[in-house]
Amino acid sequence: MNRCILHIDLDAFFVSVEQALAPGLRGKPVVVGGRPDRRGVVASASYEARVFGIRAGMPLSQAYRLCPQAIFLQGSFPVYRDASERFMAILADFSPCLEPGGLDEAYLDITGCEDYGTPRQLALCIKERVKNEVRLIASVGVAGCKVVAKIASDLGKPDGLVEVAAGREKEFLAPLPVINLPGVGKRTEQELKAMGIKTVGQLAALSPEAIKSRLGATGLMILHYANGIDDRQVEPTGEAKSISRETTFAEDTLDHAFLQAILRYLCERVGAELRQESKHARTITLKLRYTDFETITRRISSKEATDTDEAIFDGAVKLLNEALARKRKLVRLIGVGVSNLVDYGRQLGLLDSRPKRQAQLDKAIDRIRNKYGFTSIQTGRTLLLKDIFAIREGDFTLETPSLSR
Numbered sequence: 168m169n170r171c172i173l174h175i176d177l178d179a180f181f182v183s184v185e186q187a188l189a190p191g192l193r194g195k196p197v198v199v200g201g202r203p204d205r206r207g208v209v210a211s212a213s214y215e216a217r218v219f220g221i222r223a224g225m226p227l228s229q230a231y232r233l234c235p236q237a238i239f240l241q242g243s244f245p246v247y248r249d250a251s252e253r254f255m256a257i258l259a260d261f262s263p264c265l266e267p268g269g270l271d272e273a274y275l276d277i278t279g280c281e282d283y284g285t286p287r288q289l290a291l292c293i294k295e296r297v298k299n300e301v302r303l304i305a306s307v308g309v310a311g312c313k314v315v316a317k318i319a320s321d322l323g324k325p326d327g328l329v330e331v332a333a334g335r336e337k338e339f340l341a342p343l344p345v346i347n348l349p350g351v352g353k354r355t356e357q358e359l360k361a362m363g364i365k366t367v368g369q370l371a372a373l374s375p376e377a378i379k380s381r382l383g384a385t386g387l388m389i390l391h392y393a394n395g396i397d398d399r400q401v402e403p404t405g406e407a408k409s410i411s412r413e414t415t416f417a418e419d420t421l422d423h424a425f426l427q428a429i430l431r432y433l434c435e436r437v438g439a440e441l442r443q444e445s446k447h448a449r450t451i452t453l454k455l456r457y458t459d460f461e462t463i464t465r466r467i468s469s470k471e472a473t474d475t476d477e478a479i480f481d482g483a484v485k486l487l488n489e490a491l492a493r494k495r496k497l498v499r500l501i502g503v504g505v506s507n508l509v510d511y512g513r514q515l516g517l518l519d520s521r522p523k524r525q526a527q528l529d530k531a532i533d534r535i536r537n538k539y540g541f542t543s544i545q546t547g548r549t550l551l552l553k554d555i556f557a558i559r560e561g562d563f564t565l566e567t568p569s570l571s572r
Contacts, residue, residue, distance in 0.1 A: 169333045171286050172401060173275040174308040174316035175258060175293060178325040180271035181211035181242055184250045187302035196221075196237040203231035203239050206415045206499070210242060214325055250301055257296050261289060266401045272320075274313055276401040290328050310336065312397035318347055336395025341368030350389045358382060367393045410444070411452070412436045413502025419458040421497050430487055431480050433503045436541070438476035439533055441505055447472035448505035451482035455490055456500035465490060472509050475525040479505060 177183065181199040186192045196216035201207040209230050212221045219234035230237065251270040258265050261283075264276035277289055284292070290307040297305045308319025309330040318340065319329035331339045340348075345367055346356050358381060364370050370378075371393040378386035391397065412433040420426065430453075441448060452466040465486040473479065483503045 170276065170278050170311050171280075172310060172313055172316045173277060173286070173290055173293070174310075174313070174320040175273055175275060175290075175297075176306050176308075176320045176324070177254060177271040177297070178304045178306055179211055179213055180250075180303070181247055182213045182216075183303045184247055185240055185242070186213070187250075188246070192238060196234050198227070198230055198234075198237050198239050199242040200227055200230075201239065201241050203227045206417050208415065250303065253301050254297060254303065254305075257300060258293065260296075261293060263403060264401045265403050274316065274401045287328070287330055290330075294326075294328065312336070312395065313399050313401065314349055314392045314397040315339065315395055317349060318343070321347070337368075337371060337393075340393060340395055341366065341371065343367045345370055345389075345393075348389050348392050350385060350392065355382065355385065355389070408508065409504055409506035410437050410440050410446075410448075410508075411454075411502055411504025413454055413500060415456075415500045416498070419497035419499050421491075421495065423491065426487065426491075426498060426501060427484055429501055430483055430503060433501070434480040434483055435476045437503055437505055438474060438479050438529060439536065439541070441474045441479075441508075442529065442533060444508075446508040446510065447474045448479070449507035449509065450505065451479055451486070452504040452506065453483050453486035453490065454500070454502035454504070455487075455498055457494070458497040458499050460499070461496075462500075463490065468507065472507075475529050477525050477529075479503070 182192075182197045185197065185199060192213075194215060195213065196219065197213040198209055198211075198216055198221060200210040205227070207227045209221060209223050209225045209227060211223060212230070216230075216234055216237050219237075221230045221233055221237070227239065231239070247270060254271070255265065255267060255273060258273055258275055262275050262277050262280060264278075266274040268274065275293075277286060280289065283289060286309045290309055294305050294307060297303055304326045306320045306323045306325060306327040307329075308316040308321070308323060309328070310316040310319055311331075311333050315331050315336045319331055320327070322343075323329040343366065345351050345359050345364060346353075348367060348370075351359070359365070359370065362373075362377075362381060364373070370390065373390060375387060375390060378390045382389070414429060414433065416429075449470070449472045450466055450468040452464055454462065454464050456462045467482045467486060487501075
């Protein structure tokens, strides 16, 4: 039996949620990410805004210059997470083999579901339910493997349905630019162009030896993809693999006290989400972006795992101090993340001499924050941010959350 995999992707997710809540925004250039007079980047742009060249990851100030008449919105992660959960619940009705790829996309293995309809019929039914129940638009790719289904859904945007027949994968991919392949970024694209390779079909014709000598293991992976070969299974884990938070500053800074205060706040947000997921983490990662846009990541790991704010902050601030000692450049962005997650157990103590007491304190704080808001209770370090919290109506909304699954 041939595999049949759907890739379902919500179109312009953050913007579409805002438009569902405020229908008057439909048909207008809308940007989610924050005010254009503050530092930050575009998180999502409506298709009307994209006509002006606005895209995700672009500085908000640049987006404003391209389209000053656009409507700029701060956005609300809890609202987006609620919409995502309803979206995933619909997909779970069609197959238990569901692998989320973020808040707004997922793979669904419908192999063996022929009694319920053809793949196209099931895809159309999913699109209709998402539209009626969540008031969002989904694009769907249908193929025999994950990579082709993903590319198909991308090509179908917006509001598309692209089905690739079994055995036609290589033919479907051949005319596409190599940048369309997952795993091919700008740097790899340049390497391939230097080899005279511009299309997926040209890449598919290369020998494994030729691509491996130039790009190593990554080259072999994208060669398989170019030939429509992808044996990866849809993995319905549904569990978080990493949790992170980051923020871009209104002004570049080298104020150590301020950086530590922001870092402490982000660690508390990560810790709270980690406990909500009933997980402990073995690895802590610090991310810094400097004023010249150089971006670094540094991490620390332990055999023991933790979910306490104090332990996460201790590891992160150690990495921060080491990074600041090496380079005295102004910082534009700071972020913290945890990974190598494990289920709750007795593995407490990463960089923490009083894990049980700290764990109890964190849980008590969580209960207060869940009832009265996250900034209703603050630690000594984050008191430096009280003015920011007040301006932001009780939350530091410039932060960008990420929960990778």
